[in-house]
Amino acid sequence: MVKYALKRLLYMIPVTIGVIFVVYLIMYLTPGDPVALLLGPDATPELIEETRAALGISDPFFVQFFNYVINLFTGHFGTSWYTGNDVSLRLFSAIPYTLILTILALALALIISIPMGVIAAVRQNRPADYAVSLFAICGVSAPTFWVGIMLILLFSVYMGILPSAGVDSWKSYILPSITMSFNLLASITRTQRSSMLEVLRADYIRTAKAKGVSNRIAVYYHALRNAIIPSITVAGINFGTLMGGSVAIETVFAVPGVGRLLSDSIKIHDTPTVIGCMVFTAITVSIVNLIVDMLYAAIDPRIKAQYLKGGKKS
Amino acid sequence: MEEKKITSENEEMLNIKNLVVHYETDEALVKAINGIDLVIKHGKAHGLVGETGAGKTTTALSILNLVPDPPGRIVSGEITLDGEKLIAELPLTDEEREKLKAEGKLPPCAPAKTEREFEHIRGDKVAMIFQDPMTALNPVMTVGDQIAESIRLHQGLDRAAAAERAKEMLELVGIPGIRANEYPHQFSGGMKQRVIISMALACNPRLLIADEPTTALDVTIQAQVLDLMRELRDKFDMALLMITHDLGIIAEMCDEVSVMYAGRIVEHGTLEDIFDNTSHPYTQGLFNSIPNIEDRKSDLKPIRGLMPDPANLPAGCAFCPRCDYATERCAVEKPDKVWLSDTHCVECHLYQQGDTAKKL
Numbered sequence: 001m002v003k004y005a006l007k008r009l010l011y012m013i014p015v016t017i018g019v020i021f022v023v024y025l026i027m028y029l030t031p032g033d034p035v036a037l038l039l040g041p042d043a044t045p046e047l048i049e050e051t052r053a054a055l056g057i058s059d060p061f062f063v064q065f066f067n068y069v070i071n072l073f074t075g076h077f078g079t080s081w082y083t084g085n086d087v088s089l090r091l092f093s094a095i096p097y098t099l100i101l102t103i104l105a106l107a108l109a110l111i112i113s114i115p116m117g118v119i120a121a122v123r124q125n126r127p128a129d130y131a132v133s134l135f136a137i138c139g140v141s142a143p144t145f146w147v148g149i150m151l152i153l154l155f156s157v158y159m160g161i162l163p164s165a166g167v168d169s170w171k172s173y174i175l176p177s178i179t180m181s182f183n184l185l186a187s188i189t190r191t192q193r194s195s196m197l198e199v200l201r202a203d204y205i206r207t208a209k210a211k212g213v214s215n216r217i218a219v220y221y222h223a224l225r226n227a228i229i230p231s232i233t234v235a236g237i238n239f240g241t242l243m244g245g246s247v248a249i250e251t252v253f254a255v256p257g258v259g260r261l262l263s264d265s266i267k268i269h270d271t272p273t274v275i276g277c278m279v280f281t282a283i284t285v286s287i288v289n290l291i292v293d294m295l296y297a298a299i300d301p302r303i304k305a306q307y308l309k310g311g312k313k314s
Numbered sequence: 315m316e317e318k319k320i321t322s323e324n325e326e327m328l329n330i331k332n333l334v335v336h337y338e339t340d341e342a343l344v345k346a347i348n349g350i351d352l353v354i355k356h357g358k359a360h361g362l363v364g365e366t367g368a369g370k371t372t373t374a375l376s377i378l379n380l381v382p383d384p385p386g387r388i389v390s391g392e393i394t395l396d397g398e399k400l401i402a403e404l405p406l407t408d409e410e411r412e413k414l415k416a417e418g419k420l421p422p423c424a425p426a427k428t429e430r431e432f433e434h435i436r437g438d439k440v441a442m443i444f445q446d447p448m449t450a451l452n453p454v455m456t457v458g459d460q461i462a463e464s465i466r467l468h469q470g471l472d473r474a475a476a477a478e479r480a481k482e483m484l485e486l487v488g489i490p491g492i493r494a495n496e497y498p499h500q501f502s503g504g505m506k507q508r509v510i511i512s513m514a515l516a517c518n519p520r521l522l523i524a525d526e527p528t529t530a531l532d533v534t535i536q537a538q539v540l541d542l543m544r545e546l547r548d549k550f551d552m553a554l555l556m557i558t559h560d561l562g563i564i565a566e567m568c569d570e571v572s573v574m575y576a577g578r579i580v581e582h583g584t585l586e587d588i589f590d591n592t593s594h595p596y597t598q599g600l601f602n603s604i605p606n607i608e609d610r611k612s613d614l615k616p617i618r619g620l621m622p623d624p625a626n627l628p629a630g631c632a633f634c635p636r637c638d639y640a641t642e643r644c645a646v647e648k649p650d651k652v653w654l655s656d657t658h659c660v661e662c663h664l665y666q667q668g669d670t671a672k673k674l
Contacts, residue, residue: 203449209380210444211464211513212437215429225454300454301497 001297004307005290012286017069019282020275024065027271034081034269055081068275077279078272082265087276090261095280097167097257098246102284104173105180105242106235113185114224114231117192121200121227122219132189139186144245148179148252165254176253180245184238191234192227199227225299232299236292240285326394327521327553328354328377333391333401334420335372335381335577342625346372348577349391354521354570359547359554361564363600364574365621370557371445373574374523376401377555378440379425379432390420395440396520402426438468441514445526447506451498457484457509458494461516468517483512487542504535508542515546522547523555528563540566561600565589570657573597576622576632583658593660595637631663639664 035051036043052058056067071078077087120132155175156164163172199205200223208222209215246259254260258277265273297304330352337344347369354360362370375381376388379400393401403423406414414421425432436442444450452460461480465471471479481491487508498506507527514522524543528536544567547554556567564571564585571588573581573596581594592598599617606612619636622628628635634644644663652665 203444203446204452206380207444207450207510207513208452208463210378210436210442212433212435212467213463214433222452222455226452302453302499305499 001294001304001307005294008290008293012283015286016279016282019278020069020072021065023275023278024068024271025061027269027274028061028064030269032269034271037268038082057081068272072279077276080265080270080273082268082270082273087272090273091258091276091280094256094258094261094277097255098243098250098259099284100173101177101180101246101249101255101257102239102242104177105184106239108177109181109185109188110231110235112181113188114192114228117189117231118196118219118224118227120189120193121196124197129193132193136186136189136193139182140190142182144179144183145248145252147182148175148249151175151179152252167255172253172255176249176255179252180242180249183245184235184242187238188231188234192231195230196223196227199223202226229296229299232292232295236289239288240281243281243285325355326353327356327358327396328352328555329392329394330373330377331392331394333373333376333393334389335369335376336387336389337385338387339385344385344625345627346386346577346624347376348627350572350574350577350579352572352579354553354555356520357551357553358570359556359568361568361571362555362557362574363559363561363564363571365559367621367624368574369577369624370574371525374442374525374555374557377521377523378436378442379427380436388423388425390423392423395435399426400432400435434468437464437514437519438517439519440521440523441517441519442523443507443510443514443525443527446530447503447510448530450510451506453498456495456497457501461494461509461513464513464516480512480516483516484509486515486546487512504531504539507531507535507539511539511543511546515550518550519552521553521555523557525557526559527556528560529558543567561589561604573600576627577624578632578661580633580662581658581660583655587655587658591654591658593654593658593665594633594662595639595664596633599636631661 120129152164155162250257250260262277335347458480462476465476572579602615630645653659
């Protein structure tokens with residue numbers, strides 16, 4: 001099991017390099033001259049050429065790319081083309097905001113959606129089920145930024161109990177994390193409901209009841225462990241979307257996190273900062289996927305057996 | 315009069331009286347069980363034979379009050395287990411009874427025990443073995459835990475003692491106790507069925523319901539599992555309700571047989587009554603459908619047609635459309651129960667009016 005985890009951690013290296021390649025290529029091909037943006041319209045051609053050489057932009061694409069990767073493996077994220085500062089400084093100050101926000105959103109989504117899905121399944125075709133399904137459909141179809149704006153209107157503008165922007169205290173995290181979790185929450189609820197419905201009809205639930213197990217234990221112990229796996233999958237897959245959603249949410253709520261740094265950097269064509277943000281996102285998503293796979297194995301012995309088998313072969 | 319009979323005969327392990335179970339959906343009213351009577355004496359084995367969809371499993375689930383609700387509903391009837399009412403008819407005055415009868419309705423019934431009391435009965439006094447061992451075990455729990463769970467629930471043992479007892483139960487069915495820590499996917503089909511049997515027997519049930527316990531198994535494993543069940547039944551002296559569509563299993567395992575068709579018991583008797591004195595055309599059809607070992611070239615004689623849709627049963631005898639002996643009367647009038655001897659009864663117009671001599 002540990003061997004498998006280590007193997008997966010090593011896989012993250014080629015994945016990260018792949019991400020850097022794609023992002024670097026996109027940034028390279030994107031029209032617009034970062035140096036012209038940086039120096040403004042009054043810059044002389046000589047100055048522009050000089051700056052380009054100093055930043056290494058005049059090198060061919062592959063030279064730039066390899067230089068960047070080699071720098072990264074020695075621990076350097078490069079310097080921002082725009083501010084001239086080390087990228088890692090800005091990146092590391094932004095990471096905590098995004099991490100707290102995503103973890104809060106993920107936790108909120110899981111804590112609310114799984115019981116809601118279970119209740120909807122247990123009370124299938126009764127009012128509770130309809131209420132949950134309606135909520136889930138609204139949650140899936142509402143755009144994140146719109147939900148954010150509506151929440152700001154309600155809690156900050158009309159009720160005035162929560163801050164609408166910036167990060168001053170723990171209160172500032174409430175609205176952005178609710179907004180962020182909204183979509184995920186709804187899709188996990190739907191998944192949990194349908195997988196629970198399926199499991200509740202399974203023969204082994206009938207076996208458990210025939211043994212004298214109470215309905216509650218049959219649902220929350222026998223059924224839930226089996227029915228939670230699809231929800232974990234959905235949470236894992238959507239974690240990437242969650243990170244991507246941080247761009248919109250951090251902009252709406254003015255949170256100085258990675259998402260906002262990313263969108264700001266893209267606007268000014270600051271390739272080193274953009275790539276720094278993308279490397280962080282790629283690594284986080286990879287780690288979350290690894291955690292998801294480990295969770296599968298912890299929950300389902302059949303999946304664990306597969307991993308162990310795979311580990312022996314290599 | 316009937317009431318007296320039940321209370322006085324406490325040698326009865328199980329008494330099902332006039333049980334009616336429907337599945338009610340928006341599209342249709344599926345009449346799964348339409349008034350069956352079934353008595354199992356202590357320590358006896360009773361076979362319930364019939365095609366798929368005849369209502370055998372629903373009968374078994376009714377005893378445990380586990381008919382999936384919705385859509386299933388026990389509409390009418392009484393179930394008595396070892397002298398205790400599980401499902402009881404609601405008390406009615408004679409007037410109300412007459413009124414219901416006039417309206418063509420059945421006397422309503424309700425569980426006579428709370429859900430909690432049923433939980434105490436399930437797995438303890440009555441245990442059930444299910445048809446498909448591949449899906450009847452929880453894939454994410456070790457088999458030891460699954461056996462121990464029932465022991466802890468009913469015998470109040472602590473975790474360690476229950477685990478120890480679970481190992482003993484596994485050894486009883488021929489599985490090394492050390493495998494208690496393994497998961498169902500690590501066992502073969504036959505082994506899984508053994509696990510399920512050990513789970514069912516863990517609390518020494520007085521009545522074991524075996525719902526097609528060998529249908530999903532290879533023929534070679536079937537014989538092993540049946541031998542094991544017979545051996546354990548002798549050891550624990552429990553009553554058995556054996557649900558199957560295999561007359562061979564009935565012949566090997568049972569004392570009495572009920573033949574079920576479209577939610578009714580069409581013929582009932584001792585093993586001899588049914589095998590040597592087969593009366594109902596449907597039972598005869600079942601016997602004719604068995605391959606003949608002596609004459610392998612002889613054609614099988616399947617019963618023509620299919621069982622009627624239980625959502626749309628014929629007005630008369632349910633077997634009428636497939637019966638070679640059907641008369642006009644069969645199509646319009648439901649046959650009553652006719653007793654051919656003290657132990658043997660049949661629901662068929664051919665035997666009505668005391669015309670028992672008229673053999674097919």
